[in-house]
Amino acid sequence: MDTGVLEFDDLAAPRLTEVQRQILDYTEGRRVDLDVDRMLDEAVALAGADDLGDPGVTGRMLAYVAAIEADEGLTQLSRGTLRARVVRLLRNRLSLTALIKRYPEIEEIEIEKPFIVVGMPRSGTTHLVNLLAADTRRRALPYWESQEPLPLPGRGPDVFGVDPRYSASKAEHDAMMMSTPHVAAMHDRFPEAIEEEVEILDLDFAAYVLEWHARVPGWRDFYLQLDQTVHYAHMKKVLQALTFLRGPRTWVLKSPQHCEQLGPLMATFPDATVAFTHRDPVAVIQSAITMMAYADRLRRKTVDPEWLADYWADRVHRLLSACVRDRELVAPDRSVDVSFHNLNGHELDVIEQLYAKGGVDLTAPARTALRAYLDANPRGKHGSVRYDLQGQFGxxxxxxxxxFDFYFDRFDVRPEIASKN
Structure with a gap:
């Protein structure tokens, strides 16, 4: 266990490791092609199917790819990663449509009384959703499955019973730890970690997640104009398919995107019980942009800390403004508000409140599983980061x-970071 303190003094002008330099030298020599027809042909060949379902997805996919193309600062490594993402999304969508055609009863499966965690990145959402998932009576979305929710035809477990999707995710994680090893201290996406359903929302080419991968203000504007009720309904269809494949039908979910989509969220899951996490937005922004600036040493030709600060200050403001505006859409008897400063060390108290609101019995075995998770995953397990918003981002x-006065006025949030004298 690495419990050291990480301090970055090269975010704006990265000092690359030898491994990082070799990766970029190898990948920058050839421009990655983002031709939509070629990517779709690849997806069709992988899926063995050619029906994307909703005809409108084609226009959204074109907008998605156009937004990537408009970001001229991406390295070829990053363009290659995003190209693979588009092919993966298309392939999984094709596989979903084919599966439902074969088993139409999938769309009759109930997604019963989910627990949903809603809050900003870096506000305790990941910790809370992984804790909830420790109660195995609920279905959750591990990272390996979020990336490939639908198995490829004819590719079942190996002779040891390991799903090839898991093996691919493990190889990807090992490569990431080689190339950007400090990511784990900020957000370790190991294969078993519970991930956001925003990844499966993206199968409809209608989610905000692309904003984390590239500088795509055009996509942000396009996404914000969409009727998300339609796209959340498609996400539910994916959950129904996953339930059909390996159940159970009672889920635990989470995504920051839900902050600005509470209407569609509750229209889709009217019997959900929701935990809202709240944290000083300055700490949220500082943590998020530090993580992105560190990753940008491989993703981008140059790192621009000021752009990251400006964009994500605005983006978090939009998300929290919508959350404050729509918070009352979730009834008090179906929701709890969790302050970040009250979460660490009091997680079981939060769980008890949430279970009571959801009408779920916190059994002795479930309590034991939750305690075991907490004991095995203390805060700072992978080390901590010394942040410097003022020094590194100006x-x-x-x-x-x-x-963010409007947010502090509405919720129990404490300032965490002071300006330097």
Missing amino acids: VSPDELRSR
């Missing part, structure tokens, strides 16, 4: 925080 914490 942003005064106090000035940034003043933009």
Whole structure:
């Protein structure tokens, strides 16, 4: 266990490791082709199917790819990663449509009384959803499955019973730990970790997640104009298929995107019980953009900390404004508000409140499983990061925080970072 403190002094002008330099030298020599027809042909060949379902997905896919193409600062490594993502999304969508054609009863499966965690990145959502998933009576979405929710035809478990999708995710994680090893201290996406359903929302080419991978303000604007009720209904269809494949039908879900989509979320899951996590937006922004700036040493030709600070301060403001506006759409008897400063060390109290609101019995075996998870996953398990918003990004914490008075006025949130004198 690495419990050291990480401090980055090269975010704007990265000092690449030898491994990082070799990766970029190898990948930058050839421009990655993002031709939509070729990507679709590849997906069709993999899926053995050619029906995308909703005809409108083609236009959204074109907007998605156009947004990537408009980002001229991406390295070829990043373009290759995004190309693979588009092919993967298309292939899984094709496989989903084929599966439902074969088993139409999938769309009759009930997704019963899910627990849904809603909150900003870096506000305790990952910790809370992984804790909830420790109660194995509920279905959750591990990272390996979020990337490939539908198995490829004819590719079952190996002779040891290991799903090839898991093996591919494990290889990807091992490669990431070689190339950007400090990511684990900020957000370790190991294969078994419970992931956001925003990944399966993206199968409809209608989610906000692309914003984390590239500089795509055009996609943000396109996404915000969509009727998300339709796309959340498609996400539910994916959950129904996953339930059909390996159950159970009672889920635990989470995504920051839900902050600005509470209407569609509750229209899709009207019997959900929701845990809202709340944290100082300055700490959220500082943590998120530090993680992205570190990753950008391989993803981008140059790193621009000021752009990251400006964009994500605005993006978090939009998300939280919508959350404050629509919070009352989730009834008090079906929701809890969880302050970040009250979460660590009091997780079981939060779980008890959530289970009570959801009408779920917190059994002795479930309590034991939750305690075992907490004991095995203390905060800072992979080390901690020493952040410097003002020094590295040129942003005064106090000035940034003043933009979020509306949020502090609405919820029990404590300032965590002060400006330097």
